Amino acid sequence: MKTVNDFDFKNKKALIRVDFNVPLNDDLEVTDATRIEAAKPTIIKILEDGGSCILMSHLGRPKNKEAEFSLQHIVKSASDILGVTVTFVSDCIGPRVAEAVSAVKPGEILLLENLRYYEEETKGDRAFAKKLSQWGDIYVNDAFGTAHRAHASTAIIADFFPKHKCFGLLLASEIENVQRVLAHGESPVTAIIGGAKVSSKITIIESILDTIDHLIIGGGMAFTFIKAQGGSVGSSLVEEDKQKLALEILQAAKKKKVQVHLPVDAVVADSFSEFASTEIDPVNDIPQGWMGLDTGPKTNDLFAEIIAQSRTILWNGPVGVFEMEPFAQGTIALGEAIADATKNGAFSLVGGGDSVAAVKKFNFSDKVSYVSTGGGAMLEMLEGKELPGIKAIQE
Numbered sequence: 001m002k003t004v005n006d007f008d009f010k011n012k013k014a015l016i017r018v019d020f021n022v023p024l025n026d027d028l029e030v031t032d033a034t035r036i037e038a039a040k041p042t043i044i045k046i047l048e049d050g051g052s053c054i055l056m057s058h059l060g061r062p063k064n065k066e067a068e069f070s071l072q073h074i075v076k077s078a079s080d081i082l083g084v085t086v087t088f089v090s091d092c093i094g095p096r097v098a099e100a101v102s103a104v105k106p107g108e109i110l111l112l113e114n115l116r117y118y119e120e121e122t123k124g125d126r127a128f129a130k131k132l133s134q135w136g137d138i139y140v141n142d143a144f145g146t147a148h149r150a151h152a153s154t155a156i157i158a159d160f161f162p163k164h165k166c167f168g169l170l171l172a173s174e175i176e177n178v179q180r181v182l183a184h185g186e187s188p189v190t191a192i193i194g195g196a197k198v199s200s201k202i203t204i205i206e207s208i209l210d211t212i213d214h215l216i217i218g219g220g221m222a223f224t225f226i227k228a229q230g231g232s233v234g235s236s237l238v239e240e241d242k243q244k245l246a247l248e249i250l251q252a253a254k255k256k257k258v259q260v261h262l263p264v265d266a267v268v269a270d271s272f273s274e275f276a277s278t279e280i281d282p283v284n285d286i287p288q289g290w291m292g293l294d295t296g297p298k299t300n301d302l303f304a305e306i307i308a309q310s311r312t313i314l315w316n317g318p319v320g321v322f323e324m325e326p327f328a329q330g331t332i333a334l335g336e337a338i339a340d341a342t343k344n345g346a347f348s349l350v351g352g353g354d355s356v357a358a359v360k361k362f363n364f365s366d367k368v369s370y371v372s373t374g375g376g377a378m379l380e381m382l383e384g385k386e387l388p389g390i391k392a393i394q395e
Helices: 034-049 073-081 096-103 120-125 126-133 156-160 167-180 201-207 222-228 240-255 297-308 329-343 352-360 377-383 388-394
Strands: 013-017 050-054 086-089 109-112 138-141 165-167 189-193 214-217 259-261 265-270 278-282 289-295 312-316 347-350
Touching: 013 034, 034 050, 034 073, 034 167, 050 138, 073 086, 073 109, 086 096, 096 109, 120 126, 126 156, 138 156, 138 388, 156 388, 165 388, 167 312, 167 377, 167 388, 189 201, 189 297, 201 240, 201 377, 214 297, 222 240, 240 259, 259 297, 265 297, 289 297, 289 329, 297 329, 312 329, 312 377, 329 347, 329 352, 347 352, 377 388
Parallel strands: 013 050, 013 138, 050 109, 086 109, 138 165, 189 214, 189 312, 214 259, 312 347
Antiparallel strands: 265 278, 265 289
Protein backbone atom coordinates (compact mmCIF):
# COMPACT_ATOMS: atom_id res chain seq x y z
CA MET A 1 0.00 0.00 0.00
CA LYS A 2 1.80 3.12 -1.21
CA THR A 3 1.34 6.17 0.99
CA VAL A 4 2.75 9.71 1.03
CA ASN A 5 5.60 8.29 3.14
CA ASP A 6 6.86 6.47 0.02
CA PHE A 7 7.34 9.72 -1.93
CA ASP A 8 9.60 12.74 -1.58
CA PHE A 9 7.54 15.82 -2.43
CA LYS A 10 10.44 18.30 -2.64
CA ASN A 11 9.55 20.87 -5.34
CA LYS A 12 6.52 18.76 -6.30
CA LYS A 13 2.89 19.80 -6.41
CA ALA A 14 0.71 17.24 -4.62
CA LEU A 15 -2.86 17.15 -5.94
CA ILE A 16 -4.77 15.92 -2.92
CA ARG A 17 -8.38 14.75 -2.87
CA VAL A 18 -9.47 15.65 0.67
CA ASP A 19 -12.90 15.31 2.23
CA PHE A 20 -13.69 18.81 3.45
CA ASN A 21 -17.44 18.18 3.26
CA VAL A 22 -17.93 19.69 6.71
CA PRO A 23 -21.11 21.00 8.38
CA LEU A 24 -21.74 24.76 8.29
CA ASN A 25 -24.17 26.81 10.38
CA ASP A 26 -26.60 29.49 9.11
CA ASP A 27 -23.74 32.01 9.10
CA LEU A 28 -21.77 29.57 6.88
CA GLU A 29 -19.18 28.91 9.60
CA VAL A 30 -17.67 25.45 10.14
CA THR A 31 -19.32 23.73 13.12
CA ASP A 32 -17.30 20.48 13.09
CA ALA A 33 -13.76 20.54 11.68
CA THR A 34 -12.96 16.86 12.33
CA ARG A 35 -12.41 16.10 8.64
CA ILE A 36 -10.05 19.05 8.16
CA GLU A 37 -8.07 18.00 11.24
CA ALA A 38 -7.93 14.43 9.92
CA ALA A 39 -6.25 15.57 6.67
CA LYS A 40 -3.62 17.65 8.48
CA PRO A 41 -0.88 14.96 8.90
CA THR A 42 -0.83 14.27 5.13
CA ILE A 43 -0.70 17.97 4.22
CA ILE A 44 2.02 18.78 6.78
CA LYS A 45 4.17 15.82 5.62
CA ILE A 46 4.11 17.16 2.04
CA LEU A 47 4.87 20.74 3.09
CA GLU A 48 7.74 19.61 5.32
CA ASP A 49 9.21 17.68 2.37
CA GLY A 50 9.36 21.01 0.52
CA GLY A 51 6.31 20.37 -1.64
CA SER A 52 3.09 22.30 -2.17
CA CYS A 53 -0.53 21.15 -1.81
CA ILE A 54 -3.37 21.64 -4.26
CA LEU A 55 -6.49 20.58 -2.39
CA MET A 56 -9.72 19.52 -4.05
CA SER A 57 -12.97 18.56 -2.33
CA HIS A 58 -16.73 18.69 -2.61
CA LEU A 59 -19.14 20.37 -0.20
CA GLY A 60 -22.78 19.31 0.01
CA ARG A 61 -24.89 18.56 -3.04
CA PRO A 62 -25.14 21.75 -5.10
CA LYS A 63 -27.58 21.86 -8.00
CA ASN A 64 -26.69 25.21 -9.61
CA LYS A 65 -23.41 26.41 -8.10
CA GLU A 66 -25.26 27.92 -5.11
CA ALA A 67 -22.99 30.26 -3.13
CA GLU A 68 -23.74 28.46 0.17
CA PHE A 69 -21.81 25.42 -1.12
CA SER A 70 -18.65 27.36 -1.93
CA LEU A 71 -15.49 26.01 -0.27
CA GLN A 72 -14.53 29.63 0.31
CA HIS A 73 -16.53 29.35 3.57
CA ILE A 74 -14.03 26.89 5.04
CA VAL A 75 -10.82 28.76 4.12
CA LYS A 76 -10.45 30.48 7.50
CA SER A 77 -11.01 27.27 9.50
CA ALA A 78 -8.62 25.33 7.24
CA SER A 79 -5.92 28.02 7.60
CA ASP A 80 -6.31 28.04 11.41
CA ILE A 81 -6.19 24.24 11.73
CA LEU A 82 -3.34 23.68 9.27
CA GLY A 83 -1.31 26.59 10.61
CA VAL A 84 -0.63 27.74 7.04
CA THR A 85 -2.53 30.35 5.04
CA VAL A 86 -4.80 28.57 2.56
CA THR A 87 -5.23 30.41 -0.74
CA PHE A 88 -8.54 29.88 -2.55
CA VAL A 89 -9.39 29.90 -6.24
CA SER A 90 -13.05 30.19 -7.25
CA ASP A 91 -13.04 27.35 -9.79
CA CYS A 92 -11.51 23.91 -10.11
CA ILE A 93 -10.75 23.82 -13.85
CA GLY A 94 -9.91 26.46 -16.46
CA PRO A 95 -7.41 29.31 -17.01
CA ARG A 96 -8.01 30.98 -13.63
CA VAL A 97 -6.98 27.77 -11.88
CA ALA A 98 -3.99 27.25 -14.18
CA GLU A 99 -2.75 30.69 -13.20
CA ALA A 100 -3.30 30.09 -9.45
CA VAL A 101 -1.60 26.67 -9.58
CA SER A 102 1.47 27.98 -11.42
CA ALA A 103 1.84 30.68 -8.74
CA VAL A 104 1.95 28.15 -5.88
CA LYS A 105 5.39 27.83 -4.29
CA PRO A 106 6.80 25.06 -2.05
CA GLY A 107 5.26 25.25 1.42
CA GLU A 108 2.00 26.77 0.13
CA ILE A 109 -1.56 25.45 -0.02
CA LEU A 110 -4.17 26.20 -2.69
CA LEU A 111 -7.80 25.10 -2.28
CA LEU A 112 -9.89 24.65 -5.41
CA GLU A 113 -13.60 25.43 -5.62
CA ASN A 114 -16.28 22.76 -4.98
CA LEU A 115 -15.81 19.90 -7.47
CA ARG A 116 -19.55 19.21 -7.47
CA TYR A 117 -20.25 22.57 -9.10
CA TYR A 118 -19.61 20.43 -12.19
CA GLU A 119 -21.92 17.46 -12.75
CA GLU A 120 -19.00 15.75 -14.52
CA GLU A 121 -17.49 15.09 -11.07
CA THR A 122 -20.24 12.74 -9.84
CA LYS A 123 -20.64 11.22 -13.30
CA GLY A 124 -17.01 10.11 -13.22
CA ASP A 125 -16.32 11.99 -16.46
CA ARG A 126 -12.92 11.14 -17.90
CA ALA A 127 -12.35 14.46 -19.68
CA PHE A 128 -13.10 16.34 -16.44
CA ALA A 129 -10.70 14.08 -14.51
CA LYS A 130 -8.00 14.78 -17.09
CA LYS A 131 -8.45 18.55 -16.64
CA LEU A 132 -8.10 18.17 -12.86
CA SER A 133 -5.02 15.97 -13.27
CA GLN A 134 -3.04 18.89 -14.78
CA TRP A 135 -2.79 20.56 -11.37
CA GLY A 136 -0.33 18.17 -9.73
CA ASP A 137 2.79 16.03 -10.15
CA ILE A 138 1.63 13.37 -7.67
CA TYR A 139 -1.98 12.40 -6.93
CA VAL A 140 -2.86 11.70 -3.30
CA ASN A 141 -6.24 10.33 -2.24
CA ASP A 142 -6.91 11.13 1.41
CA ALA A 143 -10.72 11.22 1.22
CA PHE A 144 -12.07 8.08 2.86
CA GLY A 145 -15.54 9.62 3.03
CA THR A 146 -15.84 9.47 -0.77
CA ALA A 147 -13.69 6.39 -1.49
CA HIS A 148 -16.83 4.37 -2.25
CA ARG A 149 -17.77 6.69 -5.11
CA ALA A 150 -16.41 6.23 -8.65
CA HIS A 151 -16.21 10.01 -9.11
CA ALA A 152 -13.82 11.87 -11.40
CA SER A 153 -11.61 13.13 -8.53
CA THR A 154 -11.63 9.92 -6.47
CA ALA A 155 -11.22 7.10 -8.96
CA ILE A 156 -10.93 8.16 -12.61
CA ILE A 157 -8.17 10.75 -12.05
CA ALA A 158 -5.74 8.09 -10.77
CA ASP A 159 -5.43 6.76 -14.36
CA PHE A 160 -3.50 9.91 -15.25
CA PHE A 161 -0.86 9.23 -12.56
CA PRO A 162 0.17 5.61 -13.31
CA LYS A 163 3.38 5.77 -11.25
CA HIS A 164 2.74 8.84 -9.13
CA LYS A 165 -0.30 8.09 -7.00
CA CYS A 166 -0.65 7.10 -3.35
CA PHE A 167 -2.84 7.08 -0.26
CA GLY A 168 -2.81 9.92 2.23
CA LEU A 169 -2.14 9.02 5.87
CA LEU A 170 -5.83 9.27 6.83
CA LEU A 171 -7.07 6.95 4.08
CA ALA A 172 -4.24 4.46 4.75
CA SER A 173 -5.11 4.47 8.45
CA GLU A 174 -8.84 3.95 7.72
CA ILE A 175 -8.04 0.90 5.58
CA GLU A 176 -5.66 -0.53 8.20
CA ASN A 177 -8.15 -0.09 11.04
CA VAL A 178 -11.06 -1.71 9.21
CA GLN A 179 -8.75 -4.59 8.23
CA ARG A 180 -7.71 -4.88 11.86
CA VAL A 181 -11.31 -5.84 12.63
CA LEU A 182 -12.15 -7.82 9.49
CA ALA A 183 -8.93 -9.72 8.89
CA HIS A 184 -6.73 -9.51 11.97
CA GLY A 185 -9.15 -9.16 14.89
CA GLU A 186 -7.97 -10.73 18.14
CA SER A 187 -10.71 -12.99 19.61
CA PRO A 188 -13.26 -12.63 21.02
CA VAL A 189 -14.45 -10.22 18.30
CA THR A 190 -17.74 -8.44 19.06
CA ALA A 191 -19.78 -6.44 16.55
CA ILE A 192 -22.45 -4.08 17.86
CA ILE A 193 -24.93 -3.29 15.11
CA GLY A 194 -27.62 -0.74 15.91
CA GLY A 195 -29.82 1.70 14.07
CA ALA A 196 -33.39 1.68 12.91
CA LYS A 197 -33.66 -0.92 10.17
CA VAL A 198 -32.48 -4.46 9.55
CA SER A 199 -32.66 -3.81 5.79
CA SER A 200 -29.88 -1.20 5.91
CA LYS A 201 -27.55 -3.48 7.91
CA ILE A 202 -28.25 -6.93 6.47
CA THR A 203 -25.25 -6.98 4.07
CA ILE A 204 -22.88 -5.96 6.85
CA ILE A 205 -24.17 -8.64 9.20
CA GLU A 206 -23.91 -11.33 6.51
CA SER A 207 -20.42 -10.19 5.59
CA ILE A 208 -18.97 -10.13 9.14
CA LEU A 209 -20.44 -13.37 10.51
CA ASP A 210 -17.30 -15.26 9.47
CA THR A 211 -15.01 -12.97 11.47
CA ILE A 212 -16.92 -12.35 14.72
CA ASP A 213 -17.67 -14.31 17.91
CA HIS A 214 -20.46 -12.12 19.30
CA LEU A 215 -23.14 -10.04 17.58
CA ILE A 216 -25.00 -7.48 19.68
CA ILE A 217 -28.12 -6.15 17.98
CA GLY A 218 -29.71 -2.96 19.30
CA GLY A 219 -31.75 0.04 18.20
CA GLY A 220 -35.03 -0.11 16.32
CA MET A 221 -33.85 -3.06 14.25
CA ALA A 222 -33.86 -5.31 17.34
CA PHE A 223 -37.67 -5.28 17.45
CA THR A 224 -37.91 -6.99 14.07
CA PHE A 225 -35.88 -9.87 15.55
CA ILE A 226 -37.94 -9.91 18.79
CA LYS A 227 -41.27 -9.98 16.92
CA ALA A 228 -39.99 -12.64 14.50
CA GLN A 229 -39.35 -14.84 17.55
CA GLY A 230 -42.93 -14.37 18.78
CA GLY A 231 -42.46 -11.40 21.11
CA SER A 232 -45.03 -8.62 21.63
CA VAL A 233 -43.38 -5.31 20.78
CA GLY A 234 -46.34 -2.91 20.99
CA SER A 235 -45.96 0.01 18.59
CA SER A 236 -42.16 -0.36 18.32
CA LEU A 237 -40.55 0.03 14.92
CA VAL A 238 -40.77 -3.27 13.00
CA GLU A 239 -40.01 -4.11 9.38
CA GLU A 240 -42.84 -6.60 8.91
CA ASP A 241 -41.40 -7.93 5.63
CA LYS A 242 -38.00 -8.58 7.20
CA GLN A 243 -39.03 -10.98 9.99
CA LYS A 244 -38.21 -14.07 7.93
CA LEU A 245 -34.82 -12.53 7.12
CA ALA A 246 -34.22 -11.88 10.84
CA LEU A 247 -34.79 -15.57 11.60
CA GLU A 248 -32.44 -16.53 8.74
CA ILE A 249 -29.72 -14.28 10.21
CA LEU A 250 -30.13 -15.95 13.61
CA GLN A 251 -29.92 -19.37 11.95
CA ALA A 252 -26.80 -18.41 9.94
CA ALA A 253 -25.15 -17.04 13.10
CA LYS A 254 -25.90 -20.26 14.97
CA LYS A 255 -24.32 -22.33 12.17
CA LYS A 256 -21.17 -20.20 12.33
CA LYS A 257 -21.13 -20.42 16.14
CA VAL A 258 -21.66 -16.68 16.54
CA GLN A 259 -23.52 -15.78 19.73
CA VAL A 260 -26.28 -13.25 19.06
CA HIS A 261 -27.33 -10.97 21.91
CA LEU A 262 -30.65 -9.10 21.71
CA PRO A 263 -32.03 -6.64 24.29
CA VAL A 264 -33.96 -8.24 27.18
CA ASP A 265 -35.66 -5.06 28.41
CA ALA A 266 -36.45 -1.65 26.95
CA VAL A 267 -37.25 1.92 27.94
CA VAL A 268 -40.69 2.30 26.35
CA ALA A 269 -42.68 5.45 25.70
CA ASP A 270 -46.33 6.20 24.87
CA SER A 271 -45.24 8.50 22.02
CA PHE A 272 -42.12 9.36 20.02
CA SER A 273 -41.31 12.43 22.07
CA GLU A 274 -38.84 13.70 24.62
CA PHE A 275 -41.81 14.48 26.87
CA ALA A 276 -43.56 11.10 26.58
CA SER A 277 -44.46 8.98 29.60
CA THR A 278 -41.92 6.18 29.98
CA GLU A 279 -41.58 2.83 31.72
CA ILE A 280 -39.27 -0.19 31.56
CA ASP A 281 -40.71 -3.42 30.16
CA PRO A 282 -39.42 -6.81 29.04
CA VAL A 283 -38.54 -6.38 25.39
CA ASN A 284 -40.91 -9.18 24.31
CA ASP A 285 -43.85 -7.90 26.36
CA ILE A 286 -44.36 -4.25 25.42
CA PRO A 287 -47.99 -3.03 25.82
CA GLN A 288 -50.01 -1.93 22.80
CA GLY A 289 -49.58 1.79 22.05
CA TRP A 290 -46.11 1.85 23.65
CA MET A 291 -42.82 1.77 21.74
CA GLY A 292 -39.29 0.80 22.70
CA LEU A 293 -36.92 3.77 22.29
CA ASP A 294 -33.86 2.64 24.27
CA THR A 295 -32.30 -0.42 25.90
CA GLY A 296 -33.23 -1.03 29.52
CA PRO A 297 -30.87 -1.43 32.53
CA LYS A 298 -30.71 -5.26 32.39
CA THR A 299 -29.76 -5.08 28.71
CA ASN A 300 -27.11 -2.45 29.41
CA ASP A 301 -25.55 -4.74 32.04
CA LEU A 302 -25.74 -7.76 29.72
CA PHE A 303 -24.11 -5.89 26.80
CA ALA A 304 -21.41 -4.44 29.10
CA GLU A 305 -20.53 -7.95 30.29
CA ILE A 306 -20.01 -9.21 26.71
CA ILE A 307 -17.98 -6.12 25.76
CA ALA A 308 -15.76 -6.50 28.85
CA GLN A 309 -14.71 -9.96 27.62
CA SER A 310 -14.01 -8.76 24.05
CA ARG A 311 -10.58 -8.10 22.54
CA THR A 312 -11.81 -6.54 19.28
CA ILE A 313 -14.95 -4.38 19.08
CA LEU A 314 -16.77 -2.89 16.11
CA TRP A 315 -19.54 -0.41 16.90
CA ASN A 316 -21.89 0.64 14.12
CA GLY A 317 -25.14 2.29 15.11
CA PRO A 318 -26.68 3.52 18.39
CA VAL A 319 -28.96 1.33 20.53
CA GLY A 320 -31.55 4.02 21.30
CA VAL A 321 -32.87 7.40 20.19
CA PHE A 322 -29.87 9.07 21.84
CA GLU A 323 -30.74 12.51 20.40
CA MET A 324 -33.54 12.65 23.01
CA GLU A 325 -32.17 12.81 26.55
CA PRO A 326 -34.60 10.25 28.12
CA PHE A 327 -33.53 7.63 25.53
CA ALA A 328 -29.77 8.19 25.50
CA GLN A 329 -28.77 6.04 28.49
CA GLY A 330 -28.33 2.79 26.52
CA THR A 331 -25.99 4.38 24.00
CA ILE A 332 -24.04 6.13 26.80
CA ALA A 333 -23.74 2.85 28.76
CA LEU A 334 -22.52 1.13 25.59
CA GLY A 335 -19.91 3.87 25.03
CA GLU A 336 -18.73 3.54 28.64
CA ALA A 337 -18.40 -0.25 28.31
CA ILE A 338 -16.39 0.10 25.08
CA ALA A 339 -14.20 2.80 26.66
CA ASP A 340 -13.48 0.51 29.64
CA ALA A 341 -12.66 -2.46 27.38
CA THR A 342 -10.34 -0.24 25.31
CA LYS A 343 -8.59 0.96 28.48
CA ASN A 344 -8.05 -2.72 29.32
CA GLY A 345 -6.35 -3.42 26.00
CA ALA A 346 -9.17 -4.16 23.54
CA PHE A 347 -9.13 -2.62 20.05
CA SER A 348 -12.32 -0.64 19.33
CA LEU A 349 -13.44 0.79 15.98
CA VAL A 350 -16.45 3.11 15.74
CA GLY A 351 -17.93 3.93 12.35
CA GLY A 352 -21.14 5.00 10.65
CA GLY A 353 -22.72 8.44 10.92
CA ASP A 354 -24.98 7.98 13.94
CA SER A 355 -22.53 6.11 16.15
CA VAL A 356 -19.81 8.66 15.34
CA ALA A 357 -22.27 11.44 16.27
CA ALA A 358 -23.01 9.66 19.57
CA VAL A 359 -19.32 9.16 20.35
CA LYS A 360 -18.70 12.88 19.81
CA LYS A 361 -21.79 14.01 21.71
CA PHE A 362 -20.92 11.96 24.81
CA ASN A 363 -17.15 12.57 24.64
CA PHE A 364 -15.95 9.05 23.88
CA SER A 365 -13.79 9.99 20.86
CA ASP A 366 -10.55 9.83 22.84
CA LYS A 367 -11.60 6.72 24.75
CA VAL A 368 -11.92 4.34 21.80
CA SER A 369 -9.12 3.12 19.53
CA TYR A 370 -10.35 4.59 16.25
CA VAL A 371 -13.27 6.69 15.00
CA SER A 372 -13.80 6.37 11.26
CA THR A 373 -14.39 9.54 9.23
CA GLY A 374 -16.26 7.79 6.42
CA GLY A 375 -19.83 6.63 7.03
CA GLY A 376 -20.87 5.08 3.72
CA ALA A 377 -17.32 4.11 2.76
CA MET A 378 -16.73 2.24 5.99
CA LEU A 379 -20.07 0.43 5.71
CA GLU A 380 -19.23 -0.69 2.17
CA MET A 381 -15.82 -1.94 3.33
CA LEU A 382 -17.54 -3.91 6.09
CA GLU A 383 -19.90 -5.31 3.47
CA GLY A 384 -16.85 -6.67 1.67
CA LYS A 385 -17.25 -4.38 -1.34
CA GLU A 386 -14.33 -3.09 -3.37
CA LEU A 387 -14.11 0.69 -3.06
CA PRO A 388 -13.34 2.49 -6.38
CA GLY A 389 -11.21 5.19 -4.70
CA ILE A 390 -9.02 2.55 -3.04
CA LYS A 391 -8.84 0.22 -6.04
CA ALA A 392 -7.74 3.12 -8.29
CA ILE A 393 -4.63 3.70 -6.17
CA GLN A 394 -3.76 0.03 -5.84
CA GLU A 395 -3.94 -0.74 -9.56
